[in-house]
Amino acid sequence: xxxxxxxxxxxxxxxxxxxxxxxxxxxxxxxxxxxxxxxxxxxxxxxxxxxxxxxxxxxxxxxxxxxxxxxxxxxxxxxxxxxxxxxxxxxxxxxxxxxxxxxxxxxxxxxxxxxxxxxxxxxxxxxxxxxxxxxxxxxxxxxxxxxxxxxxxxxxxxxxxxxxxxxxxxxxxxxxxxxxxxxxxxxxxxxxxxxxxxxxxxxxxxxxxxxxxxxxxxxxxxxxxxxxxxxxxxxxxxxxxxxxxxxxxxxxxxxxxxxxxxxxxxxxxxxxxxxxxxxxxxxxxxxxxxxxxxxxxxxxxxxxxxxxxxxxxxxxxxxxxxxxxxxxxxxxxxxxxxxxxxxxxxxxxxxxxxxxxxxxxxxxxxxxxxxxxxxxxxxxxxxxxxxxxxxxxxxxxx
Ligand code: AMP
Numbered sequence: 001x002x003x004x005x006x007x008x009x010x011x012x013x014x015x016x017x018x019x020x021x022x023x024x025x026x027x028x029x030x031x032x033x034x035x036x037x038x039x040x041x042x043x044x045x046x047x048x049x050x051x052x053x054x055x056x057x058x059x060x061x062x063x064x065x066x067x068x069x070x071x072x073x074x075x076x077x078x079x080x081x082x083x084x085x086x087x088x089x090x091x092x093x094x095x096x097x098x099x100x101x102x103x104x105x106x107x108x109x110x111x112x113x114x115x116x117x118x119x120x121x122x123x124x125x126x127x128x129x130x131x132x133x134x135x136x137x138x139x140x141x142x143x144x145x146x147x148x149x150x151x152x153x154x155x156x157x158x159x160x161x162x163x164x165x166x167x168x169x170x171x172x173x174x175x176x177x178x179x180x181x182x183x184x185x186x187x188x189x190x191x192x193x194x195x196x197x198x199x200x201x202x203x204x205x206x207x208x209x210x211x212x213x214x215x216x217x218x219x220x221x222x223x224x225x226x227x228x229x230x231x232x233x234x235x236x237x238x239x240x241x242x243x244x245x246x247x248x249x250x251x252x253x254x255x256x257x258x259x260x261x262x263x264x265x266x267x268x269x270x271x272x273x274x275x276x277x278x279x280x281x282x283x284x285x286x287x288x289x290x291x292x293x294x295x296x297x298x299x300x301x302x303x304x305x306x307x308x309x310x311x312x313x314x315x316x317x318x319x320x321x322x323x324x325x326x327x328x329x330x331x332x333x334x335x336x337x338x339x340x341x342x343x344x345x346x347x348x349x350x351x352x353x354x355x356x357x358x359x360x361x362x363x364x365x366x367x368x369x370x371x372x373x374x375x376x377x378x379x380x381x382x383x384x385x386x387x388x389x390x391x392x393x394x395x396x397x398x
Contacts, residue, residue, distance in 0.1 A: 001396070002026065002084050003389040004071075006064075007091040008130030010122065011036055013063045017071060017078060017085070018389040026078040027071060028385075031063040039063075043070040051076040060126070061133040068137065088134050088143045089392035091182070091384070093123035095147030096173060102150065102391040105131060105143040113145065119173065119230065144392040151181030154222040159319070162229075176234070178226035180208045180330075182387040184216040185223075187329045187380040192221075194365050194378060195325060203320040205313050208382065209339065210330030211239035211282065215309065217316035225319050227312050233268060236312065237305050239282035242272035244308075277301035284332045284339065306339065310346035317350060325376040326352065334381050335362045350375040 001021065007014040016028040029043040039057040044050050051070065057063045071077055071085075079085070090105070096116040103109050110131065117124040127145075134143055152160075160176040161169065168174045184206045191206070192199035199221040206216045213236040216226040227235030227243075237243045254264050275282040278301035280290045290298035317323040326347065332339050337359045344354045351374030359368040361379060369377040 001086045001393060002079065003087050003089055003392045004067075004085050005089045005091070005385045005388045005392075006130050006134070007385075008060060008126045010126045013060060013067070013130065015067050016385045016389070018386070020389060020393045023386060023389070029067065029070065031057060031066060033057075034060055034063045041066050041070060043067075043076060045076050045078050048076055048078075059133070060129045061136055064130070064133040064137055082138060082141075085138065085141055087392045087396050088138065088141055089388040090127060090131055090134075090143060090145050091148070091388055092127045092131075092145040093148045093179065094120035094177065095145070095149045096177070097153070099145070099147045099150045100153040102144055102146040102388075102395060104395050105145050109145060119177070142396060144388075144395050146182060146388040146391050148179040148181050149177045151185045152176075152178030152216070152223045152226050155225055159225040174230055176226070176229045178214070178216070178223065179228045179232045180212065180214045180216070180226075181223070182384040183208045183329060183382040184214075184218060184226070186384065186387045187327050187382050188216075188218040188221065190365065191325055191327045191378050191380050194367060194380065195376060197324075202324045203322050204325050204327055205316045205320075205323050206327045206329065207309055207313065207333055207343075208330045209236075209309065209328060209333035212241070213238045213243075213309075213330070213332075215312040215316065217319050219320045225316055236308050237277070237301075238273040239284075240270050240273045240275045242268045242276070274301040274305055277304060284336060288336070288338060302339075302342070306342045307346075309343050313343075313347070323350060323375055325378055326350075327378045327380050329380050329382040334379055337361070340368065340377070340379065344369075344377055347375065347377070352377050 003018045005016045011034045013031040017026045019026050025046055027045040031041045033039040034057045040054040042052050071079055092113055094116040098112040113128055187206050188204045189199055191204055192202055204218040206218055208214050212232055214226055214228045217224045233241050235243050250264055274287055278287050278298040280287050280298050287298045287301055291302055328340050340359055341354055344352050353370040353373045355368055355370045358366055363381050366379045367376050
């Protein structure tokens with residue numbers, strides 16, 4: 001069975017085609033600048049040369065068509081007929097309170113995703129455009145939606161309610177939803193395997209530290225709290241997002257700087273986080289380099305970032321009344337031994353001791369705490385596309 005996984009952004013489309021017999025990636029790629037001048041497709045078929053095609057893509061339908069053409073091409077293709085695609089799995093960012101699990105896409109599902117668009121105006125509309133493009137081009141192929149939010153629907157009310165008038169929750173569904181759910185779900189299950197204990201017996205804290213970053217408390221396999229909120233802006237400081245701040249800061253800045261709501265939103269989402277504090281970059285590699293070169297603001301941005309991750313971990317250890325393992329994943333978590341070591345320095349009270357030699361790794365599953373640590377620390381590479389493919393297969397098999 002082959003599953004095509006799609007992740008549609010406003011002007012981009014990432015894809016991977018999996019052969020689920022053995023969970024092998026047959027091809028992956030990226031369409032960029034959809035609807036903008038200079039659009040291009042980069043296609044990486046496994047075992048063949050990379051293929052780049054610069055051709056106008058006016059819409060996501062054009063982009064999906066180009067992906068299908070690339071997958072079927074005589075030279076750099078990996079399948080012979082469209083019938084070899086058994087399902088399409090879509091990453092959908094916001095499932096609101098409608099979806100506690102992934103779902104086969106029906107008209108009702110599309111309607112519910114549309115209803116969630118007001119909660120994720122930047123993300124759900126392009127996700128829907130991708131779904132509609134596939135419906136148009138592959139009407140007979142079943143499609144599945146896998147939500148960033150659904151893993152966190154197990155959070156208790158005390159974790160997801162904001163302390164604002166309850167009517168706002170009733171009327172507008174304003175509450176914490178959380179994101180990166182496919183990643184937290186995947187790495188917590190893989191961490192349990194690496195530790196060698198059933199997931200249902202473990203209290204885990206998963207730290208997805210990439211350009212977007214969030215922490216999740218996973219108690220017996222279920223999300224009981226997470227740092228992102230109604231939107232991905234809450235929680236940790238991130239590449240360009242502010243994360244938590246005093247809500248009063250927002251009207252204060254708007255007044256002082258003469259900003260509109262859109263300007264303020266843009267500043268908090270695009271110009272803040274470690275970029276805003278360091279003034280260097282949103283990329284942790286650049287900031288680590290600048291801090292190494294003596295840039296004090298770069299150092300301040302890193303210290304602030306590490307401190308906040310550590311504080312969330314501490315609060316989730318309290319929420320679960322203990323923690324068996326802390327799991328690091330995503331770009332920074334998987335690749336930066338410095339970040340892992342600096343964050344882990346805060347966990348002495350939890351009995352985490354870093355084995356420096358074991359921590360000297362990148363992108364592989366490793367327990368990097370010493371054998372006598374009472375709480376383990378792990379690196380676990382994430383694989384959100386594989387989760388989407390697995391969920392799609394599981395729903396199809398049903
Ligand atoms: P992601 O959003 O998961 O793709 O993560 C992207 C982030 O990971 C980038 O902003 C980088 O800052 C960070 N990253 C990737 N590789 C490294 C590395 N070797 N050292 C430090 N940071 C890294």
